[in-house]
Amino acid sequence: MQPDAKEAPYPPQRPLEWGQINFLHTTDTHGWLEGHIKEENYGADWGDFVSFVAAMKQKAEDLKVDLLLIDTGDLHDGAGLSDATDPNGQLSNPIFQNIDYDLLTIGNHELYVTEIAYEHFNQFAKVYGDRYLTSNVQILNPANGQFEYIGKQYRYFTTERGMRIMSFGFIFDFDKNSNVSKVIKADDVIKEQWFQDALNLTPVIDLFVIIGHNAARTTDKTSTMGKYFRAIREKYPYTPIQVFGGHTHQRDFVVYDNKATALESGRYCETLGWLSITGFNEYQVEPPKTVPLASRPAKRVEGADRDSSLPESDSPSSLLYSRRYLDWNRLTFAYHADGSQDTDFDTQQGKAVTAMITGVRNQLNLTKVLGCAPRTYCISCKPFGEEGSIYKVLEEAMAKVVVNEERKDKPRIIFTNTGNIRFDLVQGPFTYDDSFIVSPFENTFKYIKDVPWDEAKTVLATMNAGPYQKRSLDLSTRDFHFTPLTFVDQEECLDPPVIHDSLRKRGEPNSGLVRRSDYDPTPGYVTKDDFGEDGDDTPHVNITTYELPNDVQANASFPTDGSDPDKVDVIYVSFIEKYVIDALNKVGGKYSSKDSSLYLPESFKSNQVMPKFAELEWQANINNCPVGKGVGYDKRKA
Ligand SMILES: [Zn+2]
Numbered sequence: 341m342q343p344d345a346k347e348a349p350y351p352p353q354r355p356l357e358w359g360q361i362n363f364l365h366t367t368d369t370h371g372w373l374e375g376h377i378k379e380e381n382y383g384a385d386w387g388d389f390v391s392f393v394a395a396m397k398q399k400a401e402d403l404k405v406d407l408l409l410i411d412t413g414d415l416h417d418g419a420g421l422s423d424a425t426d427p428n429g430q431l432s433n434p435i436f437q438n439i440d441y442d443l444l445t446i447g448n449h450e451l452y453v454t455e456i457a458y459e460h461f462n463q464f465a466k467v468y469g470d471r472y473l474t475s476n477v478q479i480l481n482p483a484n485g486q487f488e489y490i491g492k493q494y495r496y497f498t499t500e501r502g503m504r505i506m507s508f509g510f511i512f513d514f515d516k517n518s519n520v521s522k523v524i525k526a527d528d529v530i531k532e533q534w535f536q537d538a539l540n541l542t543p544v545i546d547l548f549v550i551i552g553h554n555a556a557r558t559t560d561k562t563s564t565m566g567k568y569f570r571a572i573r574e575k576y577p578y579t580p581i582q583v584f585g586g587h588t589h590q591r592d593f594v595v596y597d598n599k600a601t602a603l604e605s606g607r608y609c610e611t612l613g614w615l616s617i618t619g620f621n622e623y624q625v626e627p628p629k630t631v632p633l634a635s636r637p638a639k640r641v642e643g644a645d646r647d648s649s650l651p652e653s654d655s656p657s658s659l660l661y662s663r664r665y666l667d668w669n670r671l672t673f674a675y676h677a678d679g680s681q682d683t684d685f686d687t688q689q690g691k692a693v694t695a696m697i698t699g700v701r702n703q704l705n706l707t708k709v710l711g712c713a714p715r716t717y718c719i720s721c722k723p724f725g726e727e728g729s730i731y732k733v734l735e736e737a738m739a740k741v742v743v744n745e746e747r748k749d750k751p752r753i754i755f756t757n758t759g760n761i762r763f764d765l766v767q768g769p770f771t772y773d774d775s776f777i778v779s780p781f782e783n784t785f786k787y788i789k790d791v792p793w794d795e796a797k798t799v800l801a802t803m804n805a806g807p808y809q810k811r812s813l814d815l816s817t818r819d820f821h822f823t824p825l826t827f828v829d830q831e832e833c834l835d836p837p838v839i840h841d842s843l844r845k846r847g848e849p850n851s852g853l854v855r856r857s858d859y860d861p862t863p864g865y866v867t868k869d870d871f872g873e874d875g876d877d878t879p880h881v882n883i884t885t886y887e888l889p890n891d892v893q894a895n896a897s898f899p900t901d902g903s904d905p906d907k908v909d910v911i912y913v914s915f916i917e918k919y920v921i922d923a924l925n926k927v928g929g930k931y932s933s934k935d936s937s938l939y940l941p942e943s944f945k946s947n948q949v950m951p952k953f954a955e956l957e958w959q960a961n962i963n964n965c966p967v968g969k970g971v972g973y974d975k976r977k978a
């Protein structure tokens with residue numbers, strides 16, 4: 341753990357269930373390798389994970405079963421450790437590489453920026469060799485002018501215990517990559533000769549392991565997993581298929597058919613996914629005897645929807661499964677590592693990685709305290725605009741910080757899209773690191789001056805009634821500046837988790853599991869998936885999430901007598917210019933982008949609003965700043 345991180349209040353309540361083959365799955369780590377410094381549920385760092393993996397490997401060895409490590413991409417764009425370097429990931433990727441993954445694949449956040457894509461081609465892919473699968477991602481090799489796969493297209497291998505696995509790594513049909521890379525669409529991949537050849541390579545396959553930066557739930561609008569599953573099932577109607585997904589930042593487990601399931605393991609080093617399978621009849625490895633065994637056939641609980649477009653394997657299955665979502669903290673790791681022959685949980689390597697992270701944090705100045713956030717401000721755990729909603733404080737911050745000295749007395753309204761905030765701000769020191777965590781986006785502030793109030797006052801309502809503000813990308817500018825965060829598909833990878841309406845209802849009462857706990861459960865993940873409600877390793881009470889509008893408006897320098905101004909400066913983050921102008925023109929304005937200009941110098945970016953505000957307004961208790969427990973706590977009675 342990092343010296344300033346906090347320990348979880350209570351451990352998991354039951355041991356893991358093992359199988360003949362077992363998996364630990366990370367995804368969408370987005371640079372959070374230091375752990376969540378201010379959130380006690382997720383306080384472990386990558387060094388703790390390194391030690392945990394060593395203990396689990398030893399345990400698998402003792403039990404004489406396989407344990408494979410999987411990662412499904414998006415390694416940066418989310419926290420200072422990865423994002424405070426240029427290009428980002430420069431110092432965090434070597435830390436990440438301390439885990440000896442068996443299979444990994446690439447995420448969309450490795451493909452926005454040319455230099456980062458090449459880093460993965462030239463360095464990362466070399467570190468992991470044939471275990472780095474990018475079955476549908478190519479890059480232009482400058483050495484020969486040809487498009488080549490960044491990693492490998494497939495891996496056929498035999499595990500330590502003798503299971504023969506065929507694996508692929510498929511990103512969703514992503515199309516906002518920089519122009520040096522190529523993402524081949526699922527419909528085309530499945531027709532390609534190499535894919536058909538790989539399927540024909542050998543009939544001796546005990547298990548397919550399909551990994552992908554690709555939603556596990558095939559009904560998710562971005563997912564192409566169903567297409568790959570169909571293509572493989574067509575040729576192998578009876579072979580078990582295990583899928584590991586990513587990108588939607590959720591905990592999820594999906595039953596495809598009676599021999600195929602899919603796990604997705606959350607985001608941001610909050611979750612470590614566990615999956616085990618036993619009951620392979622023709623496979624010689626004995627199921628472990630001294631630990632609980634995976635015990636559930638691949639069968640959905642009542643009420644879980646089936647994707648009817650998927651084929652079903654029609655022979656009986658002897659396979660039994662377990663899945664678990666582990667909270668990313670040291671108590672979790674120590675609890676599950678216990679019982680291995682390795683009595684010392686921390687390994688030398690784990691300790692070294694922890695020290696390395698501390699070193700990089702200091703080197704990059706990430707621990708520098710800019711202010712003391714007096715409470716927790718969240719994106720969606722509070723109704724929009726209520727006290728504790730980050731957008732309420734963002735409005736205050738924009739009014740205070742987005743000021744052009746020459747026009748500071750003119751009434752002004754300032755707009756930003758809600759997607760400009762990336763993560764909750766937890767009570768406690770607001771560090772340089774938090775400025776990346778809370779809002780990494782680098783938009784400039786533009787404006788149209790002296791807009792009649794009658795026109796300007798309608799803009800917010802018009803924009804909020806419109807469609808979600810999806811950015812159309814300008815490929816030419818993206819490669820000149822290392823500002824990927826301006827361009828990320830905010831709605832897909834950065835928003836609060838999508839809620840499956842069929843399974844998850846807002847603000848639901850606690851599950852039975854929570855009531856059985858010996859501890860007073862804290863707020864955290866309460867997951868419902870195709871196996872029901874018992875997937876979360878540590879029981880929590882649910883954090884209710886609330887809907888967000890598209891945009892936020894701040895007002896400043898309005899007449900003090902409460903009357904309406906005649907004219908206002910309409911200021912906005914550059915990302916939403918088109919929407920602001922369209923909204924003005926809807927009520928009779930005749931504006932175009934020619935009428936706009938920079939309101940603040942180009943060097944002032946939207947990600948500087950909160951840090952500047954912290955420096956101005958949150959100086960109280962800066963040297964003795966109390967840290968809150970995390971998101972969702974303050975609604976509970978003491
Ligand atoms: Zn992601």
Ligand SMILES: [Zn+2]
Nearest residue numbers: 414448587833
């Ligand atoms: Zn992603």
